[in-house]
Amino acid sequence: MSWFVALPVVVLLLGGSLFSLAAAVGINRFPDLYTRMHAASKAGTVGSGLLLLAVGINSLEVSILARSLAAFCFVVLTAPVSAHLLAKAAYQMGYRLSATTDIDEFKADRKLN
Structure with a gap:
């Protein structure tokens, strides 16, 4: 393997x-469900996307690179949306925010409607 491939990988x-x-x-350090989901969805999406790209480039095959790019696009499009919907469902079911949370924007939106 050449340095042109090894270095980006x-x-x-x-x-x-x-x-x-x-x-x-x-996930281990944040105080409540919502901040944990934020960490998992944002950093986890970027981390898994970079790892998928590394695998695709390291394979040196176009078909595997195409599959890893397709998986990267799928993860980037679905993980943040699913995390948002799960957090919204948890809020509607009554899961409380952490005591350190200053602003409850969902509660403010309900008062306006």
């Missing part, structure tokens, strides 16, 4: 693993 792998680590730390 190493950078993508390190970046993806750091974002995945940040998502895992956020």
